[in-house]
Amino acid sequence: MKVNAEARQRLSALLRSHEDEVLKRWSEIAARSLRGRLTEAELTRQVREVYAALLGMLGEGGDGELTGSHGGESRAALGELSKEWARQGFTPTETANLVFTVKEVVLGLSEAADADSVPADFLVLSLLVDEMGLYTFEAYAKAREAIIADQTEQLLELSTPVVKLWDGVVAVPLVGTLDSARAQVVMEKLLQTLVDTGSGYAIVDITGVPAVDTQVAQHILKTVVAARLMGAECIISGIRPQIAQTVVALGIEFGDIATKATLADALVHALRASGVELKRGKAS
Numbered sequence: 321m322k323v324n325a326e327a328r329q330r331l332s333a334l335l336r337s338h339e340d341e342v343l344k345r346w347s348e349i350a351a352r353s354l355r356g357r358l359t360e361a362e363l364t365r366q367v368r369e370v371y372a373a374l375l376g377m378l379g380e381g382g383d384g385e386l387t388g389s390h391g392g393e394s395r396a397a398l399g400e401l402s403k404e405w406a407r408q409g410f411t412p413t414e415t416a417n418l419v420f421t422v423k424e425v426v427l428g429l430s431e432a433a434d435a436d437s438v439p440a441d442f443l444v445l446s447l448l449v450d451e452m453g454l455y456t457f458e459a460y461a462k463a464r465e466a467i468i469a470d471q472t473e474q475l476l477e478l479s480t481p482v483v484k485l486w487d488g489v490v491a492v493p494l495v496g497t498l499d500s501a502r503a504q505v506v507m508e509k510l511l512q513t514l515v516d517t518g519s520g521y522a523i524v525d526i527t528g529v530p531a532v533d534t535q536v537a538q539h540i541l542k543t544v545v546a547a548r549l550m551g552a553e554c555i556i557s558g559i560r561p562q563i564a565q566t567v568v569a570l571g572i573e574f575g576d577i578a579t580k581a582t583l584a585d586a587l588v589h590a591l592r593a594s595g596v597e598l599k600r601g602k603a604s
């Protein structure tokens with residue numbers, strides 16, 4: 321929405337002439353819904369940034385249009401506010417309301433003025449602030465989506481550890497459902513660990529996988545094949561009776577891949593295959 325130069329000048333003059341009053345009242349109203357989650361100094365700083373963004377659109381260098389060529393700095397300020405509030409856990413409504421609050425403040429100033437142009441100017445300001453608030457809401461949504469994506473990636477990393485059990489033997493204990501995204505993370509972490517440790521044996525433990533279907537089996541097989549291409553032999557452990565029956569019923573073929581009932585059995589198999597001599601100790 322483009323604002324004519326005269327309206328911009330009047331609105332800019334009104335805000336600048338009452339700057340201290342506007343900022344103080346704006347901060348007070350905004351603080352009501354935040355219930356002390358921001359310090360007074362921090363809230364005042366952020367109100368000042370929105371105030372500066374508004375003045376930037378109304379000043380001589382602006383054109384009163386947020387999406388226009390002169391609205392870059394204002395968009396950047398609102399975008400940073402949205403990202404910051406998204407990271408701090410504020411809701412999109414609280415974030416947008418920080419912008420909308422200025423209308424209540426300016427309305428009080430307008431009621432005290434006698435100029436005939438005040439009602440029209442306030443309508444222009446209201447439309448402009450609405451545009452800023454909607455932009456803030458959209459920027460918040462994008463920031464929140466990015467945060468959720470980062471958190472999902474971090475959870476995938478944490479849920480797929482690769483541990484070294486012995487010299488030359490590593491294990492991937494899988495817990496929960498194995499989908500395409502997680503299978504890719506498992507494969508990447510396993511291959512990197514094989515390179516870092518120089519291990520020749522990898523155990524893929526599926527004890528914590530609730531069910532194995534064709535898709536899960538395909539993910540496991542791809543991981544095994546990738547490890548083999550790196551020169552490591554894979555052993556699948558955690559084949560419980562229920563999973564064994566499902567695998568047979570689905571006709572899933574593991575080929576020449578070694579499978580064991582428990583992680584301990586798989587470790588013994590890997591150690592023997594690597595030439596480690598195992599002796600059973602006598603009970604005392």
